[in-house]
Amino acid sequence: MRTHSVEVIRIATKSPGDVSGLMQLVESGRLAPASILAVLGKTEGNGGVNDFTREYAVSALCHALAPHLGITPPAVEERIAFVMSGGTEGVLSPHLTVFARTSANDNGTVDGKRLSIGIAQTRDFLPEELGRSAQIDETVKAVHAAMLDAGIADPQDVHFVQIKCPLVTSERVEAALARGAKPVTASAYGSMGYSRGASALGVALALGEIKSASEEQVLKDWGLFSSVASTSAGIELMHNVVIVMGNSVSSASPYLIGHAVMRDAIDLAAVRAAFESAGLTDGAVQDKLVNVFAKAEASPDGAVRAFRHTMLEDSDIGSTRHARAAVGGLIAGVAGCGAVYVSGGAEHQGPAGGGPIAVIARA
């Protein structure tokens, strides 16, 4: 019995503050604002600490949607899961992907499993819980809750888990220390990696990809990873927001999702496998592709298939910018289009130097 449908719309943007494409869809009636569950975006900042294009984009979207939802801009930000990834290096093209969920009657015209999305969130964390067991364990529960929300029972049907997670700030660190608690790191930047890593391990545990993960292994044991987790840390929340994407018989969506794992940054075979897992062979890509979601990083051992790379020693360009540009070039070559979601920072998301890649396509 199909109970709902999922719509996925990719919208090109002209700048981080450009909401015209989304508003056109809303004002024309093509997209009901109340149905929007999540927005994943690529913005043209540097993707680093001082990338303000992410919060600018979210601010613009909240101000634009607020009157249509009859709530304030801050309430929009609480209601919809916004995940903005900065950095459109090389051929990558700034865009938004809007995920909307509507109820649906099964009219019998849809067969097989279809794209389904579920959302859940953890309780708020204390600063000292980030990057540690509490964050791992609560993430496990939230992934299970989001799977339930998506109508997905089998972990094999989960193909992408996007998580927004918190980071520590100097104020939060001080508050923790005042209580006699010690956060895993006092550095805001450093805590982002811990939070992303612990969240990814939570996904891996929830889906049975690994048997166990202790907090000592976070950012240490790179053999532990999830093949479908994509996590990003943000200053605006103290809990994890979990978005599970997979295929389900309860969905009447016209779309499918599949995935693969790139073992390194030049793993063309894995990119092809991801496209094929969503039913896309060479000829069909242009007609049926909706979007690609991938994580990229500079291999921490300084080499790709034994050839030295220079991403980690470049004092002019951060390694995440290098990695997005290169992996973006490869994926865009297969996708035939640069408006793909390639995000940097892949701790415990795929093997070291590699990362997960998911593809959504018209069935």
Next chain:
Amino acid sequence: MRTHSVEVIRIATKSPGDVSGLMQLVESGRLAPASILAVLGKTEGNGGVNDFTREYAVSALCHALAPHLGITPPAVEERIAFVMSGGTEGVLSPHLTVFARTSANDNGTVDGKRLSIGIAQTRDFLPEELGRSAQIDETVKAVHAAMLDAGIADPQDVHFVQIKCPLVTSERVEAALARGAKPVTASAYGSMGYSRGASALGVALALGEIKSASEEQVLKDWGLFSSVASTSAGIELMHNVVIVMGNSVSSASPYLIGHAVMRDAIDLAAVRAAFESAGLTDGAVQDKLVNVFAKAEASPDGAVRAFRHTMLEDSDIGSTRHARAAVGGLIAGVAGCGAVYVSGGAEHQGPAGGGPIAVIARA
């Protein structure tokens, strides 16, 4: 009757000044220094105006080879054609490709056309001739001379033409003005584009790729281009050095060369075609690939297949760095290796936003 052979060796480097790999080959007797015709290298600078890794690498090579050749370092620089391309963004890996030519007796074991290389140079140019008809016309003659040197008669057998060309400096501009002559631009940086563009048009004319090219069309009419030219400007010379690479029955080389043209920066089909033109299908790449030579640039119209790119508006990272990273990622994906020669700045070298790509492989 095969009269010579061409050896091509790719050597990974640990830094711009690292000559240890080359010296090991020389000292072990594997490579006769006197046979070295040309060295094409990728160095880990920014590829921009203040990239000193190129001249540092050439200086290190000249100092290292001089005692083996019994000449001074400056004489080495005149004898061997060094072409260093700065910028190993993303997965690109610093390396040298050494081209050596030896005489050979045809022992009958080789069949078909094989890799052959020829070199020629133009007369010295006056500063005001750069980017203008004189440079175009003299390049035509030099390409023909280099083809003759390579034993290649049919333009169809030419697959890559690497040119080093001059640029103007403020001193050269002043000298010209004092004679009442006016260079095409007074900007050193700007003159590099003109010199590269005119040289590429000379290649296109020499090979019959275009029927005519006037100096008014340089950097204006992007419909005119060569599919095999790769040109780079350097301050150290006032003439063009032309290196023609192709296949010839006069060569007993164990290698073949082929090429294709990328119509844009994500033209995966063209990359594959280039590999296939050198006899490489998917399975054979790892065993037989020697190296790839390609030019990359940010599409000047600001879009790749109708999707906006941000390379030209990024005030933090130059567009050539973006382009090399993205195209390098794509080519490395097919090559299975980041030690490929991807160079930026492709005026009249392939269509706007695209560029030529040549592949050398073991036959």
Next chain:
Amino acid sequence: MRTHSVEVIRIATKSPGDVSGLMQLVESGRLAPASILAVLGKTEGNGGVNDFTREYAVSALCHALAPHLGITPPAVEERIAFVMSGGTEGVLSPHLTVFARTSANDNGTVDGKRLSIGIAQTRDFLPEELGRSAQIDETVKAVHAAMLDAGIADPQDVHFVQIKCPLVTSERVEAALARGAKPVTASAYGSMGYSRGASALGVALALGEIKSASEEQVLKDWGLFSSVASTSAGIELMHNVVIVMGNSVSSASPYLIGHAVMRDAIDLAAVRAAFESAGLTDGAVQDKLVNVFAKAEASPDGAVRAFRHTMLEDSDIGSTRHARAAVGGLIAGVAGCGAVYVSGGAEHQGPAGGGPIAVIARA
């Protein structure tokens, strides 16, 4: 007869979207929103083409002030002159300077000329008028109108003229060409310099600093410049907004303004002279300084007092970032504080390589 007063408040910001400091002043009643004439800000972007912190800051301010002014955010942007300068390199510190004007009765306690501000604007320009005589001439008129608005009759009393001016976009260029008109350049980036330069020459003419300026001299004859002009181009308007700052007997403001001209980027004597012109000697700076407004640029001849600088050849960091960092370091040293307004791009604003510097201090 003193008819009005001018308040100037410098507010530190925590990020480009931080309006908390300004809102605190508004909500505490210390600052009447309706009295705000202009806001000049330094934001922590790169100051280049892809610096979105400027528009983000303006957007945040408009959204925050709109309910207090009872108008829409776009109406706030039309009512208040927002000038955001991106780039807080080195010790420069992000902040806003709010200028407010209130009517005042002369209670006789104020003597001498005091800080006064006037605003005016030109008619809308056609794209082909930018950088040309029309823009110069209309700017002259607007400067005179703004002086009148400020109650300043003598050009000697004008110490800083901030201008916001338009630029061309590809759409605007196409529209012009369709009418048979040809803009001075088709490049958006290039048109910014032309628009800034023509506007600065308009200031110089209006104040009698130069006798004449033809459109052929824009960006050519660097001997023509204004010692008090500070111009910046923005995409959001098609006319010039002119803010004149000077001293006037009609103002009861507690502040004074003075200025000097830096002849190059290391002109410490000029910085000191500017402080002294506002009544600030070494001992008084800390107590009385309100803010400093200066323009900086890399000397176009590649040298500062005969010593080569490398700002123009650095392909990793734009020359405007270098210049702001260096001049900001010098001015902050004298000011004892990094929250000073140092802006890049000084065409016809001060001599080549130098720039105007104005100081506002408590009388």
Next chain:
Amino acid sequence: MRTHSVEVIRIATKSPGDVSGLMQLVESGRLAPASILAVLGKTEGNGGVNDFTREYAVSALCHALAPHLGITPPAVEERIAFVMSGGTEGVLSPHLTVFARTSANDNGTVDGKRLSIGIAQTRDFLPEELGRSAQIDETVKAVHAAMLDAGIADPQDVHFVQIKCPLVTSERVEAALARGAKPVTASAYGSMGYSRGASALGVALALGEIKSASEEQVLKDWGLFSSVASTSAGIELMHNVVIVMGNSVSSASPYLIGHAVMRDAIDLAAVRAAFESAGLTDGAVQDKLVNVFAKAEASPDGAVRAFRHTMLEDSDIGSTRHARAAVGGLIAGVAGCGAVYVSGGAEHQGPAGGGPIAVIARA
């Protein structure tokens, strides 16, 4: 009894490989190559991990001087202390400062203490000794030896101590671990800070600036620092080279040296004090200044005199580049010239956010 003299010559360079200025002095007989003790240079790289302009400059100098000294280039590098600091941001101008020492008979025309230089070196360190007590203790001894060499008995007469110190590499770390020893950090980049910091503490101890320093305080207790130490780490050596500069009655040099300590990056008063300590008042700077030597860094607490700076959060430009640009702008303003030696990375060299500044001037 004056036994020797010290010559100091500042030479502008046209590029990192430019040795023409130095060679002109050598070939004209103005400078005896055998008298050269040390060369401190500013090169136009990024000053970061991938700044190859430093080793390129040293390589060029060694190749140029070798025939004049009758030794090989590597032997030149062992004989002369080369300290290259990358990064000429803002108005900083690339140059070399050559220090030469000759014997001299006291002809009675010189009075007072004059510039003297002494050099010494420690034993080689094991990788695990870097950043620890052994490095601190051995540096103390070497500073004392260099003072003796310089003929300086009173620590008050020491005004600048330049140190070159080692760093760990992955090979060195592995070798240490194989012996059961654990280096203070496994990161090459990280070890540079430890090595610089321990070396600076050694200077502070040797000169009695602090009473004690344990290895636990390295990079932790920022209250411990030297006011005259300037240390830089390089991969090419395993011992510390110590260059002590001060004033001595045994020197007949025409120069004097003085110093001060900048307490933060905008400490103009300290810059002036340093100039005055070398006998330079405003009027005399242009005639008598030889060069300035200073260290700069971004204040680790994120603020300069309570105003937030953005140097540590800029993912596009490294904080050392920001700091050099700003401090260089300030010092150049006082010096009237950008060819000053401002170097980044000031662990335990001056207070946090500040740094030592020494001035050499004609007596």
